[in-house]
Amino acid sequence: MTEETFDWRSFLTRWSEEWADAHADADDNRAGDEEPLRARWLGFEPASAERTAAMEAWVGQPLPPSYRAFLEVSDGWRHAGGFVWRLAGTEGARWHRDGAGVGRLDREFLDENSSPEQVMRAGMWDRALQLDVESDLVLVLLDPLDRDEAGEWAVYRHASWSGGPPTRYGSFRAFMAAMYREFHRLASGRTEGRFVNSTTRALDELVEQGRAEALRGGYERAEAALKEAAEFGRPRATEMLDQIRRLLGQTWSVGFGGLAADPRYTGDVVAVLAAEHIRSQRDQGSWEFVLRSASGEVRGAAAEILRQVAEQTFRYTAPGAFGRAVEHAREQARWGGTDEAWRTLLAGLPHWTPLGPDHLAPLGLLADPLLGPLVTPERGRELLAVPRGGYADDGPAGVVAPAGGSGSGSRCGSGCGCGGESGCDGLAWLAAEDRQGRHDGYRFVLVEGVAPDELPARFGADGDATALGAPMTRWEAQRQRFAGGVSSTYDDKAQAFVARAGAGWSVAFDTDPASFCAPRFESPAAADSHGTRAVVVWGVPAESHAAGDGLFHLSVAEDGEERYAYTVEGADIRRSGAIPPALDPDRFFARGEDAGPDHVIAEHVLPEQDDRRGDRRAERAALTAIAAEFGVALPRFALTEGRLHSFTTRSWTRPPGPGESYGELRWMAAGES
Incomplete structure (x- = not known):
C-alpha cells in the first residue's frame, strides 16, 4: 500500500475513538486530555499547504511522503503510543544535535568491524529531526540520510530507560502503526478484558484461526496470525506463539504468558521453563519471577519439576496412544536409536490431545533428558507440521519427513546392512x-x-x-x-x-x-x-x-x-x-x-x-x-x-613393566585445595 492509497483519516479516526473509549473512565488521564476525550480525536486541524511548505523550507528539503501525508490530515498528534504524549506537526520539531550525548557513545564503539547500520546510526543523532514534544524520556527522531527509494526517512524511537539501542522504523507510517499497536497492548493490559471494539474482535478471531491452523499443521500461517495478534496485546496470542517459537529453537523471551500459572499446563510449560532455567544457570529470584502469579499448588508442583529437571529424572508423559509412543521412543533413544525414536514420536503425534484450549504441542518433550535432545529446530518444524489435537483427519498442512530419516538423520549409504531404512550414519x-x-x-x-x-x-x-x-x-x-x-x-x-x-x-x-x-x-x-x-x-x-x-x-x-x-x-x-x-x-x-x-x-x-x-x-x-x-x-x-x-572400562593399556615409569594426573573436585 502506497501513501497515495493509505487512508490516514480512517486510520487516525479509528485510533482516536478507541483511545477515547479506553480512557473514558480512566483515573490516570493527563491534564489536557479533556479535549481529545470530548472530541474523540487525538489530532489537530490539518496543516495548510503554506505551513507545510514553510517547514520544508526550514528543513531544507522535501519532507518524507508518509509524514507529509499525515500532516495533511492532522498537524501533530497526541498519545503516540503510551510514552509520547505530544508529537510535533509543522511546529514543534527541532534538530536533535545529539542533545543527550548518545551519539558520542555510539561513535566510541565504532571500529573496522562495525556494520553500515551501526555507522549510520552513530551519525544519526547529530543530524536527526526530533519530533517528540512531550514524552516520558522517549526520543522520536527522523533521519534525513537514512531513506529508501520512495524518499521515506527512517524513524528512530529511543527510550533512555530501556537500556537498549533505539528501535528503527522504515517510515513515519511504520512508526505510527507500531505506536497504534503499543496503545492496544497497554489498553488491553490495563482494562482487563473490558477493552472491546471491532479491532479487538477481529484480532481475537485471528487468534482462534491461528490456533486451528497450528493444530492442522500450518504452523507458518499460525505463527503469522498469532504474531499480529500478540503485537496488539490480545489475550492468548503470546501464550500460543511462544509454543511455536520454542519448538523452532527460540529460547529468548519465551515465557508462555500466563500458562506457567495455569495448573492444566504445569507438566508441559513449567518443565520447559525449568529446563531453560537450569541451562542458563539463573538464580532463584528468576525462578520466582516465572511463577509470580502462580498459586501455592502450582508452586509446589513447579518446585518438584525443577528438582527433577536439575537431577535429569524428569520424564515427560502423555495419555493414550501418544503416551505409549513416548515411552517406546524413550527406550529407543536410551540405546542410541534417536532416529527411530523420532519417527515413533511423529507416528504417534496425531493421537496427541491438548491439555487445554491454549495448548498447541507436547512441549514437555523438550525437558525430557532423553527425548529433549531429539527436538532440534529442524525436527521442531517437522513436529509442528503434523496435524494433531483433533485435526489429524484434516490431512497434513506441512511436510513430514519420510520414514527413512528425519531431522539430523539420513538414509544410510554405508553398506552396513540396514537396508537404508534406519536413518543410521554408518562409520x-x-x-x-x-x-x-x-x-x-x-x-x-x-x-x-x-x-x-x-x-x-x-x-x-x-x-x-x-x-x-x-x-x-x-x-x-x-x-x-x-x-x-x-x-x-x-x-x-x-x-x-x-x-x-x-x-x-x-x-x-x-x-x-x-x-x-x-x-x-x-x-x-x-x-x-x-x-x-x-x-x-x-x-x-x-x-x-x-x-x-x-x-x-x-x-x-x-x-x-x-x-x-x-x-x-x-x-x-x-x-x-x-x-x-x-x-x-x-x-x-x-x-x-x-x-x-x-x-x-x-x-x-x-x-x-x-x-x-x-x-x-x-x-x-x-x-x-x-x-x-x-x-x-x-x-x-x-x-x-x-x-x-x-x-x-578396563584399561586400554597394560600395567607398567619392570623399570618403566609412569605419570599421574589428579583433577580436584570443587572446594579442594
Missing part, C-alpha cells in the same frame, strides 16, 4: 570435521550378539558389571571427568557410552580417548569376544597424535582369540593375522609403490603424507569398509548430541 562420519572444523579422535569396541547393558560385564573396570550410569551427553561426561578423579599414563580407563550399533551389535564408545601408546596398547577385542565376535577401532587425527601423523587401528577377535589386526601410523603399517581382502589396509593407506591394484584412493588424488585431507579420505574409506564387512553403524546424533548410558 564414515567419524572422519568428518565437527561444526568448529575439528576432527576429534575416537575409539570403540563393537560386540556381536550382546545387548548394550551387558557390555560392562565384559569390559567394565575391575570386572564391574553393575548397572550403567544415568544417561548424559558427551559434554556432561567431560565435565564430570574433570570434576574429580585420577588419570595415569599406565591406567587408561575410559568412560564409554553404550548403544546399539546395527543388527545384532552393541558398542562401547569413547568420545575423548587418551593418547595412543603402541608399545603398551592392549586391544580389548580378545577379552570381549568370548562366545562371539568383537571389533576394536581407534582413530587419532594427525593434529592430536604425538608423532604428528594420523593413526588408525583395527583389531578383530572371535571367541577369545584375536584373528587379525593392523595399526597405521603415518606411512608405517603394522599387521598381524589373515586380514580379509576387503579390509586390507593397503587398499586405503598404502602410498606410492606400496599401493596395490585394489587401492580404493586413486594415486593422483592422494596427497602427500602430511596432508590431513588425504589421511581423512583414507580413514573414511577404511571405516566404510568396516561398516560393510560387519553390518555395523554408529548413531551419530545419539553420540554427539543425545544422552546415553555410560560405564568405566
Whole structure:
C-alpha cells in the first residue's frame, strides 16, 4: 500500500475513538486530555499547504511522503503510543544535535568491524529531526540520510530507560502503526478484558484461526496470525506463539504468558521453563519471577519439576496412544536409536490431545533428558507440521519427513546392512570435521550378539558389571571427568557410552580417548569376544597424535582369540593375522609403490603424507569398509548430541613393566585445595 492509497483519516479516526473509549473512565488521564476525550480525536486541524511548505523550507528539503501525508490530515498528534504524549506537526520539531550525548557513545564503539547500520546510526543523532514534544524520556527522531527509494526517512524511537539501542522504523507510517499497536497492548493490559471494539474482535478471531491452523499443521500461517495478534496485546496470542517459537529453537523471551500459572499446563510449560532455567544457570529470584502469579499448588508442583529437571529424572508423559509412543521412543533413544525414536514420536503425534484450549504441542518433550535432545529446530518444524489435537483427519498442512530419516538423520549409504531404512550414519562420519572444523579422535569396541547393558560385564573396570550410569551427553561426561578423579599414563580407563550399533551389535564408545601408546596398547577385542565376535577401532587425527601423523587401528577377535589386526601410523603399517581382502589396509593407506591394484584412493588424488585431507579420505574409506564387512553403524546424533548410558572400562593399556615409569594426573573436585 502506497501513501497515495493509505487512508490516514480512517486510520487516525479509528485510533482516536478507541483511545477515547479506553480512557473514558480512566483515573490516570493527563491534564489536557479533556479535549481529545470530548472530541474523540487525538489530532489537530490539518496543516495548510503554506505551513507545510514553510517547514520544508526550514528543513531544507522535501519532507518524507508518509509524514507529509499525515500532516495533511492532522498537524501533530497526541498519545503516540503510551510514552509520547505530544508529537510535533509543522511546529514543534527541532534538530536533535545529539542533545543527550548518545551519539558520542555510539561513535566510541565504532571500529573496522562495525556494520553500515551501526555507522549510520552513530551519525544519526547529530543530524536527526526530533519530533517528540512531550514524552516520558522517549526520543522520536527522523533521519534525513537514512531513506529508501520512495524518499521515506527512517524513524528512530529511543527510550533512555530501556537500556537498549533505539528501535528503527522504515517510515513515519511504520512508526505510527507500531505506536497504534503499543496503545492496544497497554489498553488491553490495563482494562482487563473490558477493552472491546471491532479491532479487538477481529484480532481475537485471528487468534482462534491461528490456533486451528497450528493444530492442522500450518504452523507458518499460525505463527503469522498469532504474531499480529500478540503485537496488539490480545489475550492468548503470546501464550500460543511462544509454543511455536520454542519448538523452532527460540529460547529468548519465551515465557508462555500466563500458562506457567495455569495448573492444566504445569507438566508441559513449567518443565520447559525449568529446563531453560537450569541451562542458563539463573538464580532463584528468576525462578520466582516465572511463577509470580502462580498459586501455592502450582508452586509446589513447579518446585518438584525443577528438582527433577536439575537431577535429569524428569520424564515427560502423555495419555493414550501418544503416551505409549513416548515411552517406546524413550527406550529407543536410551540405546542410541534417536532416529527411530523420532519417527515413533511423529507416528504417534496425531493421537496427541491438548491439555487445554491454549495448548498447541507436547512441549514437555523438550525437558525430557532423553527425548529433549531429539527436538532440534529442524525436527521442531517437522513436529509442528503434523496435524494433531483433533485435526489429524484434516490431512497434513506441512511436510513430514519420510520414514527413512528425519531431522539430523539420513538414509544410510554405508553398506552396513540396514537396508537404508534406519536413518543410521554408518562409520564414515567419524572422519568428518565437527561444526568448529575439528576432527576429534575416537575409539570403540563393537560386540556381536550382546545387548548394550551387558557390555560392562565384559569390559567394565575391575570386572564391574553393575548397572550403567544415568544417561548424559558427551559434554556432561567431560565435565564430570574433570570434576574429580585420577588419570595415569599406565591406567587408561575410559568412560564409554553404550548403544546399539546395527543388527545384532552393541558398542562401547569413547568420545575423548587418551593418547595412543603402541608399545603398551592392549586391544580389548580378545577379552570381549568370548562366545562371539568383537571389533576394536581407534582413530587419532594427525593434529592430536604425538608423532604428528594420523593413526588408525583395527583389531578383530572371535571367541577369545584375536584373528587379525593392523595399526597405521603415518606411512608405517603394522599387521598381524589373515586380514580379509576387503579390509586390507593397503587398499586405503598404502602410498606410492606400496599401493596395490585394489587401492580404493586413486594415486593422483592422494596427497602427500602430511596432508590431513588425504589421511581423512583414507580413514573414511577404511571405516566404510568396516561398516560393510560387519553390518555395523554408529548413531551419530545419539553420540554427539543425545544422552546415553555410560560405564568405566578396563584399561586400554597394560600395567607398567619392570623399570618403566609412569605419570599421574589428579583433577580436584570443587572446594579442594
